[in-house]
Amino acid sequence: ASAEDTPCLYRIKNDRRVKYAIELIATVMERYGGVRIERESVDYYMPYEGVVELIEKGLIKRKITYGGLGFGAQTEEEAAVAEATAQPAEETVPAGPIIVEEESVEAGTLRYDRSFTAKLIQSDDDLKQWYTTIKNHLLSFKKVRDRLSWKHETYRFGREPVARLAFRGKSLCVYLPLNPADYAESKYKVEDVSDLASAEDTPCMYRIKNERRVKYALELIDSVLQGYGAEQIERENVDYYLPYEGIVELIEKGLVKRKISRAADQFLSSRSEDNKPE
Numbered sequence: 001a002s003a004e005d006t007p008c009l010y011r012i013k014n015d016r017r018v019k020y021a022i023e024l025i026a027t028v029m030e031r032y033g034g035v036r037i038e039r040e041s042v043d044y045y046m047p048y049e050g051v052v053e054l055i056e057k058g059l060i061k062r063k064i065t066y067g068g069l070g071f072g073a074q075t076e077e078e079a080a081v082a083e084a085t086a087q088p089a090e091e092t093v094p095a096g097p098i099i100v101e102e103e104s105v106e107a108g109t110l111r112y113d114r115s116f117t118a119k120l121i122q123s124d125d126d127l128k129q130w131y132t133t134i135k136n137h138l139l140s141f142k143k144v145r146d147r148l149s150w151k152h153e154t155y156r157f158g159r160e161p162v163a164r165l166a167f168r169g170k171s172l173c174v175y176l177p178l179n180p181a182d183y184a185e186s187k188y189k190v191e192d193v194s195d196l197a198s199a200e201d202t203p204c205m206y207r208i209k210n211e212r213r214v215k216y217a218l219e220l221i222d223s224v225l226q227g228y229g230a231e232q233i234e235r236e237n238v239d240y241y242l243p244y245e246g247i248v249e250l251i252e253k254g255l256v257k258r259k260i261s262r263a264a265d266q267f268l269s270s271r272s273e274d275n276k277p278e
Helices: 015-031 051-055 076-083 116-121 125-138 211-227 247-252 261-274
Strands: 104-107 109-116 144-147 154-155 160-168 171-176 204-208 256-260
Touching: 116 125, 116 160, 125 144, 125 160, 125 171, 125 211, 125 247, 154 261, 171 211, 204 211, 211 247, 247 256
Parallel strands: none
Antiparallel strands: 104 109, 109 256, 144 154, 154 160, 160 171, 171 204
């Protein structure tokens, strides 16, 4: 309906298409008898600004999308757009979980570096429940303590690391101090991540994607803690569920960092040089 009087769309993706677009525009103007005049060209270039700055200027509206069957189904680009479009009047309505595939989310040239806590907050309800189950089980062993860092949550029995948790896409990953080769032909289907410096002391990774894998993860954790002679104690389970929050709120709380990619910096720098007066 919005293109009723302009039904022909032409996408400009390169310099050659700019030339063709100008030819098409000339065809339209010729039809209406348009006359070209001498006019000094103007540079309409606008420097890059991030989502938060544009929201503050009123150039991006924030909207809440209702979840339903679409929960957690956004692509990363859609997730970034959804985060930039939530209406203040509906702030109390959950926007639906966003599953992050990597350490940061890309929105144009802006990257969002999400902390472990931010990823937990923006994960779907299943992931939050699996995390709660795993954490309660680990802390049910005497002398096991947890420590939160930007990317991981690490559990130690005394000084020995017994598990490390991290979010990867739609999975909760459990890193364990086990030999992956010992489980190569087993039902657990673990992954060998010994080549990662961050997993040097926990080279065996197990991805939790469903309820059955939660059960298997608990069995693997038991193997580790039994090896240290850890004693399981009676402990009331805690609900570690955290309600969903949008990207702007998480930035304000320091749980998400905004970064500009190096390529964007170089482009903006060169563009600024081009626009300097001679």
